[in-house]
Every structure is written in C-alpha cells, then in structure tokens.
Amino acid sequence: MxxxxxxxxxxxxxxxxxxxxxxxxxxxxxxxxxxxxxxxxxxxxxxxxxxxxxxxxxxxxxxxxxxxxxxxxxxxxxxxxxxxLFPGSKAHARFMNNWTPTIHPPLLRLIVLDVYNALDAADQAYFRPDREAKFGMTLEAFVEDQDAHLKAFRAALNPIRETLKIQPFISGDTPAYADYIPAGAFLWAEAVSECEIVASDDPVAGWMQRVKAVLN
Amino acid sequence: MxxxxxxxxxxxxxxxxxxxxxxxxxxxxxxxxxxxxxxxxxxxxxxxxxxxxxxxxxxxxxxxxxxxxxxxxxxxxxxxxxxxLFPGSKAHARFMNNWTPTIHPPLLRLIVLDVYNALDAADQAYFRPDREAKFGMTLEAFVEDQDAHLKAFRAALNPIRETLKIQPFISGDTPAYADYIPAGAFLWAEAVSECEIVASDDPVAGWMQRVKAVLN
Missing domain, CATH: 3.40.30.10 (Glutaredoxin)
Structure with a gap:
C-alpha cells in the first residue's frame, strides 16, 4: 500500500x-x-x-x-x-486555517469529557492529567455550564453561518480545503459526543452534510 | 464627473x-x-x-x-x-466580509467616544442618543476599561495576524478586496482616534501600511 x-x-x-x-x-x-x-x-x-x-x-x-x-x-x-484543494488561491484556506482556532476552544469546553470517556484506559491515564494541567482545572470543571459554552460556540460560528446563507460551501459552489479545515471540528465532535452542537435548521448543519458527502 | x-x-x-x-x-x-x-x-x-x-x-x-x-x-x-477585486475567487472576500464584524464591536468600545468628539454639533445631537439607546448605556460607560477592550480587540485580530506572519496580504502576495474589508476598520480608527490600536511591531501594523499604499 x-x-x-x-x-x-x-x-x-x-x-x-x-x-x-x-x-x-x-x-x-x-x-x-x-x-x-x-x-x-x-x-x-x-x-x-x-x-x-x-x-x-x-x-x-x-x-x-x-x-x-x-x-x-x-x-x-x-x-x-x-x-x-486550493481553487483560485491558497490564501482563503490559509485564513480558514488561522480562523478555525477561534471555534476549537468553545467546542472543547463542550466535548472534552466525551473525548475522555471515549478513550481506552491507557489513553485516559495519559489524557486526564495532561489536559487538566493545561486547563488548570479538572475536566469536569472545564465543561461546567454547558449552556454557556454551547452559546459561545454557536456564536463563534457566525462568520461561516453568514457565508453559508449565501453559498453552499465556504469555498463557493463546491467544497475545497477552506471547508475541510473547520469541518474537521464537527467530525471531531460527532465521533465522540451526542451533543447537538448546531441546531438542525442551522445553515452550518446543512453544510456539514454536504461536506461529509465528499467522504463517500 | x-x-x-x-x-x-x-x-x-x-x-x-x-x-x-x-x-x-x-x-x-x-x-x-x-x-x-x-x-x-x-x-x-x-x-x-x-x-x-x-x-x-x-x-x-x-x-x-x-x-x-x-x-x-x-x-x-x-x-x-x-x-x-476578487482574484482567484470571490469566496475569500465574502468570508472576510462575514468575519470583520467580529473585530468591529471591540474596536467600537475603544473609539466610539472619539467618533462622537469628532462630529460637529448637529451630528453629535443625533449620534449620542441614537448610540446610547443601542448600547443601553452612556458612551462614557460603553468605553470604560479601555485596557480590557484593547486586549479583546487585539486578540480578535489573531486570524489575520497569523496569516500576515506568513504572507504580506490577506489575499496573498498582493492586496485585494479581502484585505480592504478589515482594513476599513483601521482607517476608521485612524481618522478620529489617537489610540494605538495595534502595537507598532504587530504584523497587522505593517500590513496596514502596505494596504494604505493602494490609496496613493
């Protein structure tokens, strides 16, 4: 291979x-x-x-x-x-690569305990002390007040949400790497969490369904 | 004309x-x-x-x-x-048009009193009650704690800052409308305020000098 x-x-x-x-x-x-x-x-x-x-x-x-x-x-x-992967210009994808870190922190606040619970025992033993040292608090404390974190995450999505009201993909009419960068965040959550991180009628939810079709 | x-x-x-x-x-x-x-x-x-x-x-x-x-x-x-204005694709500029509203609110917290002070009397009489009704507080209260607003504004610039560490313009090697959208925010501040909204050694400051050259 x-x-x-x-x-x-x-x-x-x-x-x-x-x-x-x-x-x-x-x-x-x-x-x-x-x-x-x-x-x-x-x-x-x-x-x-x-x-x-x-x-x-x-x-x-x-x-x-x-x-x-x-x-x-x-x-x-x-x-x-x-x-x-970069139709037109690479600059758009590069900006998305620098913008996406603005949505990861509030998402982590929603799902990090789900990530932990999904790991096997050996990885849990590494993950909890490593992340708790980084966060300066327990995983349980870090995810407290889920409603506030969900609100913050959904608000952070505004730049893509407003874009997706106008066109089917962040890249325009067809998906490209500028889409795949933020899409990774949603596939991360989907793999380990039951949390409905975006409402089903959010334009972001429809976009994610279209992006996932690329994997088929 | x-x-x-x-x-x-x-x-x-x-x-x-x-x-x-x-x-x-x-x-x-x-x-x-x-x-x-x-x-x-x-x-x-x-x-x-x-x-x-x-x-x-x-x-x-x-x-x-x-x-x-x-x-x-x-x-x-x-x-x-x-x-x-949209070399490569319009999608990048469209995203910047939807991202730039994330930097306007913390900037407004820094400069709105400077805007007010710059207006002539007739415009001041319109502006103060209109904006105070929107903000739900006086202009003076709205700009309180400038240090916190400056920190929030500079943090909000991270996606362009990280991009400008790699390439001279948000659009890539040459400027285009994806640059002009956020650049407008800096020219807004410069017109009315003495506030140093970005440090002189910030990559964003160098970018603004390059963008302004377009006007010459």
Missing part, C-alpha cells in the same frame, strides 16, 4: 482528531487511496525516535509528512492533476 | 466610515477616478426620498449603488478589465 495515514483513534475504533479529518477529507477530495493505522495517544511515541509527533502523520510512499496543513500542501503539489 | 461617492465626514473634513474606506480602497484598486461628497450623518436623509440609506452610496454615472459589498460587486462586474 502506497499511502498510510496514522489516524488518532479512541475505543470502538472511533476516529476523532479534527486534524486527521482535515487530511481524510483532503485525500478524498484528491481521489487518493490510503490505509489508516489506528493510533492511540499512547501509540504516538512509537511512530519515530525523535521528538513526539502530532497526528496526522502521512506516509506517502517514501515521504513522511507531519501536520495537516503541510499534508494539504504536499497533496496539492504532488497530485496537481487531481482536483485542487 | 462620472462617479460620486457620498463619504461619511466628521468635523475637520475627517472621513471615518469603515465601509466608505472599503469602497475608496476598491475604487483605487480599480484605478477609477471619483469625487466625494462630504456627508454628515444628518445629511444622509437628504440623499433620497425613500427609506434612510446607509453610506457608502456610489453614483456611478446613472447607476446608484448602496452598500459596500454591492459596490464592490458592481465595480468588479462593470470594470472587468481593471485589476480584479
């Missing part, structure tokens, strides 16, 4: 990394076959001898690429005849 | 509307000559007989266009041989 994606995995083979989802959408967009290696947090250290990597890691034949943005640029450069 | 822009104006002929600045940058980008009509808030009612307009209003020969986005689309459609 020529292409291997190391894909962050929870119990029940749930694939939940928002960054890995960006890459899976990009590979599907390009029509490229690949196999995934289910990878737990505590498996990542075994991927290499050097500094700890972050996922996604893509082995494309004899080339290893780390980081979802670097992978997108690699795929665009190496497979120019496949549909472009 | 073929082209007239009704341009929101304070005392001392200061032109401060962020939306009018978007249009002036777009006209300069297209290389189109125009004259402006200095227009106070209290002059706007005299522009037409129907519902109150918002500025910018552009009379392009015998066509009147209202709203900065509609004007940009008009200019792009009617002057296709001039440099494109």
């Amino acid at each position: 020529a292409r291997i994606l190391y894909d962050l995995t929870a119990s029940g083979d749930r694939r939940f990394s928002p960054y890995c989802w960006r890459t899976k959408l990009a590979l599907a967009h390009k029509g490229l076959d690949y196999e995934t290696v289910a990878t737990r947090f505590t498996d990542i250290d075994r991927l290499n001898d050097g500094p700890r990597l972050t996922l996604p890691v893509l082995d494309d034949n004899d080339v290893r690429i780390v980081d979802s943005w670097a992978i997108a640029e690699h795929l665009e450069g190496h497979y120019p005849d496949a549909p472009s | 073929a082209r007239i822009l009704y341009d929101l104006t304070a005392s001392g002929d200061r032109r401060f509307s962020p939306y009018c600045w978007r249009t002036k940058l777009a006209l300069a980008h297209k290389g189109l000559d125009y004259e402006t009509v200095a227009t106070r808030f209290t002059d706007i009612d005299r522009l037409n007989d129907g519902p109150r307009l918002t500025l910018p209003v552009l009379d392009d020969n015998d066509v009147r266009i209202v709203d900065s986005w509609a004007i940009a689309e008009h200019l792009e459609g009617h002057y296709p041989d001039a440099p494109s």
Whole structure:
C-alpha cells in the first residue's frame, strides 16, 4: 500500500482528531487511496525516535509528512492533476486555517469529557492529567455550564453561518480545503459526543452534510 | 464627473466610515477616478426620498449603488478589465466580509467616544442618543476599561495576524478586496482616534501600511 495515514483513534475504533479529518477529507477530495493505522495517544511515541509527533502523520510512499496543513500542501503539489484543494488561491484556506482556532476552544469546553470517556484506559491515564494541567482545572470543571459554552460556540460560528446563507460551501459552489479545515471540528465532535452542537435548521448543519458527502 | 461617492465626514473634513474606506480602497484598486461628497450623518436623509440609506452610496454615472459589498460587486462586474477585486475567487472576500464584524464591536468600545468628539454639533445631537439607546448605556460607560477592550480587540485580530506572519496580504502576495474589508476598520480608527490600536511591531501594523499604499 502506497499511502498510510496514522489516524488518532479512541475505543470502538472511533476516529476523532479534527486534524486527521482535515487530511481524510483532503485525500478524498484528491481521489487518493490510503490505509489508516489506528493510533492511540499512547501509540504516538512509537511512530519515530525523535521528538513526539502530532497526528496526522502521512506516509506517502517514501515521504513522511507531519501536520495537516503541510499534508494539504504536499497533496496539492504532488497530485496537481487531481482536483485542487486550493481553487483560485491558497490564501482563503490559509485564513480558514488561522480562523478555525477561534471555534476549537468553545467546542472543547463542550466535548472534552466525551473525548475522555471515549478513550481506552491507557489513553485516559495519559489524557486526564495532561489536559487538566493545561486547563488548570479538572475536566469536569472545564465543561461546567454547558449552556454557556454551547452559546459561545454557536456564536463563534457566525462568520461561516453568514457565508453559508449565501453559498453552499465556504469555498463557493463546491467544497475545497477552506471547508475541510473547520469541518474537521464537527467530525471531531460527532465521533465522540451526542451533543447537538448546531441546531438542525442551522445553515452550518446543512453544510456539514454536504461536506461529509465528499467522504463517500 | 462620472462617479460620486457620498463619504461619511466628521468635523475637520475627517472621513471615518469603515465601509466608505472599503469602497475608496476598491475604487483605487480599480484605478477609477471619483469625487466625494462630504456627508454628515444628518445629511444622509437628504440623499433620497425613500427609506434612510446607509453610506457608502456610489453614483456611478446613472447607476446608484448602496452598500459596500454591492459596490464592490458592481465595480468588479462593470470594470472587468481593471485589476480584479476578487482574484482567484470571490469566496475569500465574502468570508472576510462575514468575519470583520467580529473585530468591529471591540474596536467600537475603544473609539466610539472619539467618533462622537469628532462630529460637529448637529451630528453629535443625533449620534449620542441614537448610540446610547443601542448600547443601553452612556458612551462614557460603553468605553470604560479601555485596557480590557484593547486586549479583546487585539486578540480578535489573531486570524489575520497569523496569516500576515506568513504572507504580506490577506489575499496573498498582493492586496485585494479581502484585505480592504478589515482594513476599513483601521482607517476608521485612524481618522478620529489617537489610540494605538495595534502595537507598532504587530504584523497587522505593517500590513496596514502596505494596504494604505493602494490609496496613493
């Protein structure tokens, strides 16, 4: 097999990394076959001898690429005849790559306990102390007041919501990498959480259904 | 004169509307000559007989266009041989048009009293009660705690800041309408306020200098 994606995995083979989802959408967009290696947090250290990597890691034949943005640029450069991930210009996707961090924090406040509960025991033992040190509080305290976090998350979506009232995709008439970056956040939540992070009549919900069709 | 822009104006002929600045940058980008009509808030009612307009209003020969986005689309459609306002795709600019409202509110908290002080007496008499009713508090109360508002505004700039660490313009190597939309916010502040809304070593400050060169 020529292409291997190391894909962050929870119990029940749930694939939940928002960054890995960006890459899976990009590979599907390009029509490229690949196999995934289910990878737990505590498996990542075994991927290499050097500094700890972050996922996604893509082995494309004899080339290893780390980081979802670097992978997108690699795929665009190496497979120019496949549909472009950056139609028109790369600048739009780059902005979305810098905007999407504004929606991750309120989403994390909604789902981080679901992420924790989805992990197997070895990963839970790594995840809880690591994240609680970062947050400066227990996971349970971090997710308290879900109503406020849901409101904050939905408000943070306004720039894409207003865009999706006008056109079917963030990229315009058809999806591209500018869509896949924020879409990863929704696939992250969907993999581990029952939380209805957007209302069913939200334009964002319809867009996510259209983006997911890229995976079929 | 073929082209007239009704341009929101304070005392001392200061032109401060962020939306009018978007249009002036777009006209300069297209290389189109125009004259402006200095227009106070209290002059706007005299522009037409129907519902109150918002500025910018552009009379392009015998066509009147209202709203900065509609004007940009008009200019792009009617002057296709001039440099494109939407190189690559219009989707990026549309997203910036929906993202920029996230930076206006914290900026308003910094400068609205400066806006008020810049107006002439007739406009002040309209502006204060209108805005205080909207804010539910006095202008003075609205701008209290400038340090917090400055911090919030600068944090809200992160998506463009991170982008401008990588490339000279939001649009990529050269400026276009995706830049002019947020740039209008900075020209708004500059027209009426002494507040240093971004630090001089912020990548956003360097970008603004480059964008302003379009006006020369």
